[in-house]
Amino acid sequence: MSGAESVGVGRADGSADRTPVPDADVCVVGAGPAGALIADRLAGDHKVVVLDAGPRFDPADRLARQERAIRPFYDRPDVWGVGGVRDAHENAGDRFYPLNHARVKGVGGSTLHWQGMVMRLHEDDFNSGTARGIGPDWPIDYADLRPYYAEAERELGVAGASDNPYAPPREEPHPMPAFEPSYSDSLFAEACESLGIDMHSVPNARNSEPYDDRSPCVGYGTCQPVCPSGAKYDATVHVERAEEQGATVLDRAPVQRLDHDGDDRVTAAAYATPDGKTHRQEADAFVVAAGGVETPRLLLLSASDRYPDGLANGSGHVGEFFMDHLFAGAGGRLDEPTRQNHVGFYTSGCDQFYDAADETQAPFKLEFLNYAGPSPVESALSGDDWGDSLLERLRDGYGTHVAMGGLVEQLPRADSRITLADDRTDDHGNPVPRVEWTVGERALDTIERANEIQVEILEALGADVEWVAGPDATGPAYHHMGTTRMSDDPDRGVVDAECQTHDLTNCWIASSSVFPTSGAMNPTLTIAALALRVADAVDDRLSEA
Amino acid sequence: MNLGLPKLSMKLTRRDAAAALAALGATGGVALGVRRETDAEGVGEADTARDGEGLPEDETVQTVMTAVAEAVYPEAISGIDAFVDGFLAGRLDGSSHDEGIRAAVADVESAARSWYGAPVAGLPPGERDDVLRELGADTAEENPQGTTAERVRYYVVNELLLALYASPTGGELVGIENPQGYAGGAESYRQGPP
Numbered sequence: 001m002s003g004a005e006s007v008g009v010g011r012a013d014g015s016a017d018r019t020p021v022p023d024a025d026v027c028v029v030g031a032g033p034a035g036a037l038i039a040d041r042l043a044g045d046h047k048v049v050v051l052d053a054g055p056r057f058d059p060a061d062r063l064a065r066q067e068r069a070i071r072p073f074y075d076r077p078d079v080w081g082v083g084g085v086r087d088a089h090e091n092a093g094d095r096f097y098p099l100n101h102a103r104v105k106g107v108g109g110s111t112l113h114w115q116g117m118v119m120r121l122h123e124d125d126f127n128s129g130t131a132r133g134i135g136p137d138w139p140i141d142y143a144d145l146r147p148y149y150a151e152a153e154r155e156l157g158v159a160g161a162s163d164n165p166y167a168p169p170r171e172e173p174h175p176m177p178a179f180e181p182s183y184s185d186s187l188f189a190e191a192c193e194s195l196g197i198d199m200h201s202v203p204n205a206r207n208s209e210p211y212d213d214r215s216p217c218v219g220y221g222t223c224q225p226v227c228p229s230g231a232k233y234d235a236t237v238h239v240e241r242a243e244e245q246g247a248t249v250l251d252r253a254p255v256q257r258l259d260h261d262g263d264d265r266v267t268a269a270a271y272a273t274p275d276g277k278t279h280r281q282e283a284d285a286f287v288v289a290a291g292g293v294e295t296p297r298l299l300l301l302s303a304s305d306r307y308p309d310g311l312a313n314g315s316g317h318v319g320e321f322f323m324d325h326l327f328a329g330a331g332g333r334l335d336e337p338t339r340q341n342h343v344g345f346y347t348s349g350c351d352q353f354y355d356a357a358d359e360t361q362a363p364f365k366l367e368f369l370n371y372a373g374p375s376p377v378e379s380a381l382s383g384d385d386w387g388d389s390l391l392e393r394l395r396d397g398y399g400t401h402v403a404m405g406g407l408v409e410q411l412p413r414a415d416s417r418i419t420l421a422d423d424r425t426d427d428h429g430n431p432v433p434r435v436e437w438t439v440g441e442r443a444l445d446t447i448e449r450a451n452e453i454q455v456e457i458l459e460a461l462g463a464d465v466e467w468v469a470g471p472d473a474t475g476p477a478y479h480h481m482g483t484t485r486m487s488d489d490p491d492r493g494v495v496d497a498e499c500q501t502h503d504l505t506n507c508w509i510a511s512s513s514v515f516p517t518s519g520a521m522n523p524t525l526t527i528a529a530l531a532l533r534v535a536d537a538v539d540d541r542l543s544e545a
Numbered sequence: 546m547n548l549g550l551p552k553l554s555m556k557l558t559r560r561d562a563a564a565a566l567a568a569l570g571a572t573g574g575v576a577l578g579v580r581r582e583t584d585a586e587g588v589g590e591a592d593t594a595r596d597g598e599g600l601p602e603d604e605t606v607q608t609v610m611t612a613v614a615e616a617v618y619p620e621a622i623s624g625i626d627a628f629v630d631g632f633l634a635g636r637l638d639g640s641s642h643d644e645g646i647r648a649a650v651a652d653v654e655s656a657a658r659s660w661y662g663a664p665v666a667g668l669p670p671g672e673r674d675d676v677l678r679e680l681g682a683d684t685a686e687e688n689p690q691g692t693t694a695e696r697v698r699y700y701v702v703n704e705l706l707l708a709l710y711a712s713p714t715g716g717e718l719v720g721i722e723n724p725q726g727y728a729g730g731a732e733s734y735r736q737g738p739p
Binding site for chain 1: 566567568569616617618619620635636638639640641642643645674683684686687688689699702703706707709710711715716718719720721723724725726727728729730731732733734735736737738
């Protein structure tokens with residue numbers, strides 16, 4: 001069916017069998033990238049059940065979702081059906097956090113709308129306290145994750161090159177060649193060279209050539225929030241693979257709480273179904289992979305007499321240390337064509353300043369954007385003009401923009417956190433998440449530093465700088481991290497170095513919620529690497545049993 | 546500022562209609578020229594208004610949408626009739642969107658007959674423009690469930706503008722041969738201006 005408003009017609013049958021699977025070995029909560037990778041990795045040898053709160057989206061709807069992304073009637077959350085009572089939340093911090101712009105609920109999770117950038121964290125990111133003098137060290141090092149990074153790159157399908165002198169060491173080339181630099185990259189290159197600033201390729205979870213039976217990028221230009229071609233990786237790839245091996249994936253099955261016994265074992269996930277019933281999925285092992293907001297929320301909702309402050313919350317830190325990456329940007333116009341908005345991803349970055357981080361300056365990376373300024377087709381649908389006057393407006397508005405972006409680390413703070421709302425409940429009567437997002441001076445100062453460099457480059461390029469997204473205009477990159485932090489010390493963290501909860505003997509967390517610090521690199525490759533590591537740990541445990 | 550933009554004389558092709566459909570999705574008619582057969586009628590003869598509770602037939606929708614396209618597309622564009630025909634072949638697919646197009650077309654046609662005493666296609670271009678503006682479609686924000694003005698903006702005006710500017714020819718008019726929504730490949734972003 002055509003038309004943006006046709007979305008949803010093809011959703012999976014609401015009367016599908018959603019009863020529990022008997023004798024399950026593993027129950028995974030969440031069918032995003034972490035849950036999907038774990039299900040795929042374990043399904044060959046174990047009986048796996050995945051429960052997801054959202055629907056199974058019909059691939060045939062992707063063009064209609066793309067139309068939603070372009071048409072002005074639809075807001076970003078409308079593209080993947082986010083919002084309503086199911087996704088209600090509160091904001092209580094000193095900065096507004098647009099949570100429903102920042103997530104997708106459903107099979108595939110937020111990879112359905114993500115940008116698809118897949119950098120490895122740097123070595124110092126794992127040792128912030130030791131190397132930079134601020135923040136906690138992770139209980140694992142880059143070397144522990146290095147082989148899993150390589151596996152994750154193969155699983156997701158990463159197009160990249162080894163031309164980045166600032167990237168951490170790697171053992172093999174990326175699975176696919178990097179996307180070539182854009183025309184506007186070539187304009188930036190001259191300016192950067194004059195300033196002694198290095199540019200390099202960036203790794204994309206997007207096919208630069210056919211890979212894994214998926215299409216190469218065909219240039220729809222709407223990567224974020226939807227890739228109709230399937231060239232951009234999303235977690236439905238591994239959900240389907242897991243199902244082919246026998247895993248059961250239940251959509252629209254939001255987990256209400258995790259039940260436990262008196263021996264610190266999770267016994268069941270209680271989940272609701274569209275018919276109004278509640279079921280209990282029992283399993284030997286549980287993996288919570290519901291992202292940086294819903295993961296702590298589920299643990300808090302699972303409070304019991306034995307765990308009055310929430311499950312796995314002996315440390316009292318569940319929900320605390322909520323972090324995101326801060327956006328720093330600047331843009332303007334040249335007096336020549338810049339060829340923007342042909343594709344929806346960027347092809348060059350600069351990590352030169354990343355490892356200069358210390359107590360006062362956060363790590364940050366810079367991006368040379370290929371989608372600066374308005375998209376003509378989107379502009380055409382707003383305004384009170386048409387005909388020749390519209391065309392004139394579109395011509396004036398398009399063609400000469402340039403822009404740079406950047407991500408900045410924010411430090412973990414106990415007062416930046418996810419808690420449960422006091423009075424507001426969701427469609428199942430559960431308290432909704434309350435977001436308190438608080439950003440410290442180090443991050444704000446670093447945004448200014450990033451802005452200085454961005455403006456310097458733009459001016460060297462000859463651009464008329466028209467906007468700067470500095471400390472007052474920054475926003476989140478929609479990377480939810482830190483809310484069930486990893487630590488060897490049960491008093492200082494929720495999970496141990498293997499991502500197993502300290503308090504429960506059969507429960508792991510696979511999510512960016514375990515990050516003790518965030519670095520400034522997009523988190524999904526690290527999420528994927530940690531998920532593959534969790535899969536090994538769960539497999540070992542089940543094999544021992 | 547001379548950015549080397551193309552001269553304002555561009556012909557829409559069947560490839561453009563196919564591209565617009567490929568961008569926006571359709572269940573049928575992507576192979577152009579496969580519209581349901583209807584009895585061809587002259588512009589002035591077509592029954593372009595609602596027939597009781599029924600919605601306009603394909604031929605009427607085609608006629609009205611082409612007439613509106615001639616008002617909302619740049620003057621230099623040619624090949625509109627075949628383009629709109631091909632595009633609608635995919636969009637009139639029995640979906641709720643199909644129904645929305647027909648209902649909004651009926652509203653436009655009804656307004657033209659009531660206020661100007663002629664079907665939209667029988668009006669000179671300036672009066673077609675007047676009909677749309679008097680309906681409020683110029684200042685309305687698109688809304689598929691909204692007022693008449695908002696639905697006309699969504700299903701008629703923006704439907705046509707979306708089809709044009711998500712097509713290669715529409716993009717080239719603005720200076721981008723691979724506009725958002727069009728799967729124009731992953732090469733053009735690397736190339737300098739033509």
